[in-house]
Amino acid sequence: MFKGLGGLGDMAGMMKKAQEMQTRMAELQEELHNITVTGESGAGLVKAVASAKGELKSLDIDPSIFNGDDKEVVEDLILAAIKDAQSRASDRSQEEMRKLTESLGLPKDMNLPF
Template sequence: MNGMNMGKLMKQAQDMQRKMSAQQAEIDQQEFTGKAPDDLVVATFTGDRKMKDLQIKKEALDPDDPDMISDLTIAAVNDALKQIDETTKNKMGQFTQGMNIPGL
C-alpha cells in the first residue's frame, strides 16, 4: 500500500515538473519592454533575460549631461527585469505556493 502512495506521489511530482518546464519555456519566449521616463530609452528583453533591443532617443544624448544616458539606460533595463521577475513569480508561484522557496 505504501509503495502505491509513493508511486502516485512520484507521478504527481513528475507532472508538476513537466508543467513547470512548459511554463518556464513560455516565459522565456515572451518579450518584456522596460522604459525610462518619457520613453527616452527603451530596453527589450526575452524572458530568459537576454537583451533583444535597446532604443535610445536622440533627446537622451545630452553632451552637457553624459551621465543622463547611463541613468536612463539603467532605469529601462531595471524596469524590464522587474517585469520578468514579476511574471515569473506570478506564473511559477502556482507550483510553489506554500513551499517557501526563496526567489519565487
C-alpha cells in the first residue's frame, strides 16, 4: 500500500517519533523556565538575570552608580543589561532546541515553534 514511500510508509514509527518529540518539547519548555542567564552592562555594574524563556528574574545594581546627575546613564545601563539577558536567553533557548532536534534525528536548522 505504501510501496515506494521508503521510511515514510511506517506510520506507526512516525507516530511514535512525533509523540516522543512532543513529550521532549514539553520537557524542554519546563527546563527553560529553570535555566538562567545573566546579562551585564557597565563592565558588570548592572546585572540582569533572566530565565532561558526571557523572563526577568532579578536585577543587581552596584550602588556606586547612584548619583542624581547620572540618572539617564543608570537607566541606560539597566536597559542594556536587561536586553543583554534577553538576548542570551534567546540564544540559550535556540541552543537547547538544536540539541533536542539533533537528538531526535531531525535536521540541525529545523526551526520548530517555541
